[in-house]
Amino acid sequence: MKNLRSEILKALLRVEKGSYSNLLLNSKLKLIEDKRDKNLFTEIYYGVIRNKLYLDYIINQFSKTSLLKMDSEVLMGLRIGVYQLFFLDKVPARAAIYESVEAVKIILPASQKGAISFTNGVLRNINRKRNSIKLPAKNKDPEKHLSIKYSYPMWLVKRFIKQYGFNKSEKILKAGNKRAEVIYRHNSLKMTKAQFIELLDAADLEYESTFLESFYKLKKVNNPAQTKVFKRGGAYIQGTSAGLASLLLDPSENMEVLDLAAAPGGKTSHLAALMNNTGQIKALDISQSRLDLVQENLLRLGVKNVSLKKADASKYQDNKKYDRILADLPCSGLGLIASKPEIKWDKNENIIEKMAKLQYKILNNNLNKLKSGGQLLYSTCTLAKEENQDLIKRILKENKAYKLIDLSSRLEKASSLNLETKDKYLEILPGEVDSEGFFYALIQKVESD
Numbered sequence: 001m002k003n004l005r006s007e008i009l010k011a012l013l014r015v016e017k018g019s020y021s022n023l024l025l026n027s028k029l030k031l032i033e034d035k036r037d038k039n040l041f042t043e044i045y046y047g048v049i050r051n052k053l054y055l056d057y058i059i060n061q062f063s064k065t066s067l068l069k070m071d072s073e074v075l076m077g078l079r080i081g082v083y084q085l086f087f088l089d090k091v092p093a094r095a096a097i098y099e100s101v102e103a104v105k106i107i108l109p110a111s112q113k114g115a116i117s118f119t120n121g122v123l124r125n126i127n128r129k130r131n132s133i134k135l136p137a138k139n140k141d142p143e144k145h146l147s148i149k150y151s152y153p154m155w156l157v158k159r160f161i162k163q164y165g166f167n168k169s170e171k172i173l174k175a176g177n178k179r180a181e182v183i184y185r186h187n188s189l190k191m192t193k194a195q196f197i198e199l200l201d202a203a204d205l206e207y208e209s210t211f212l213e214s215f216y217k218l219k220k221v222n223n224p225a226q227t228k229v230f231k232r233g234g235a236y237i238q239g240t241s242a243g244l245a246s247l248l249l250d251p252s253e254n255m256e257v258l259d260l261a262a263a264p265g266g267k268t269s270h271l272a273a274l275m276n277n278t279g280q281i282k283a284l285d286i287s288q289s290r291l292d293l294v295q296e297n298l299l300r301l302g303v304k305n306v307s308l309k310k311a312d313a314s315k316y317q318d319n320k321k322y323d324r325i326l327a328d329l330p331c332s333g334l335g336l337i338a339s340k341p342e343i344k345w346d347k348n349e350n351i352i353e354k355m356a357k358l359q360y361k362i363l364n365n366n367l368n369k370l371k372s373g374g375q376l377l378y379s380t381c382t383l384a385k386e387e388n389q390d391l392i393k394r395i396l397k398e399n400k401a402y403k404l405i406d407l408s409s410r411l412e413k414a415s416s417l418n419l420e421t422k423d424k425y426l427e428i429l430p431g432e433v434d435s436e437g438f439f440y441a442l443i444q445k446v447e448s449d
């Protein structure tokens, strides 16, 4: 790779235009040989996305030009520079400024000399007066304080404070800025636990256990999808909160299971493993290209009891009745900010409302596919109550033949987590648990005599 910072700058501009940060990063890291360069690329790239508002707050105090009027290349170059100055002790200030200005120089045409000296001047000025920078006061404007300190848009800070109060919100915001860890789920359909561990050890992969028995946190791994254990189907990369969903649904062998939104297949393949490849899982998704990913994953993982179908789950019709239904539905994703920090900047209140409507339609269309006594697990990776508690309350109010089951005993059986359910629901909050934010509710069709 020719110039690391200019490549970071280009990649960040693409994320601003809508590219998925994790997919783009993976494709960029493949082009970098040196391990230290890979780490520095990742650090600056995610650091700038995570801390954008804080970086802009600083730049704004030292620039006579408004941020809105700046060339996007210059603004991004400044963010890259300020991030290094404030967050990376190992990069000397002189190098941080020089490299960031060089990156802008490479990207902008030579005719834009003024923009280059502007970038240089602003960065030097910020570095000189760095000790004078102050956050908005916590006691005067607590919302603004959190918004700038942790770089979250105001609407999201206000929403969290309303739902969880100031202290819990601060923990959630802080945890969302921590780099997400890579976790392998051991896939028992391809190898025993002992063989799985043997392959981790043989590859010198450092790991530690988690609150779920089959999930291992990997330390310092650059290409988790390139290891032998992964390629042989012994592992699936999956967060612990995502993994908890299939465990809470608790399927048994030979059951009939419906998965309403399956792609890329994490929970489907986990269910298949828990059922030991017996019974039948019907897995739906609205997107064919995403179903192709499921197919690829199921093949690698040796899953044999799943049939895939492209369908809109809000309209899907089926004459069968199921023992278990997994409704891991599309959502606003506010629990996944640590692994996909651009969620901070891409989402808004309208998306939450839109998602809640879709989730309502999907649940209403599928509840009647449960057998008598059958159970549906609803899960989302978001922390918006309209998509979680409020939605489930409404569904149960309108459908009297269904009841909510307290998730405590399932949680105790599935994990070593010491968490209380609230109103029978379970919610995982980043900052309280070292995992993604998730919500779960278990609904049962009341048995008819």
Ligand SMILES: C[S@@+](CC[C@H](N)C(=O)[O-])C[C@H]1O[C@@H](n2cnc3c(N)ncnc32)[C@H](O)[C@@H]1O
Pocket: 242, 260, 261, 262, 263, 264, 265, 266, 267, 268, 284, 285, 286, 287, 290, 311, 312, 313, 314, 328, 329, 330, 331
């Ligand atoms: C949260 S993801 C599912 C993750 C999956 N359960 C897993 O564990 O890998 C939501 C999925 O819902 C799909 N989707 C969105 N709208 C849908 C609809 N109306 N019907 C079915 N699937 C839908 C998306 O394509 C996406 O793959």
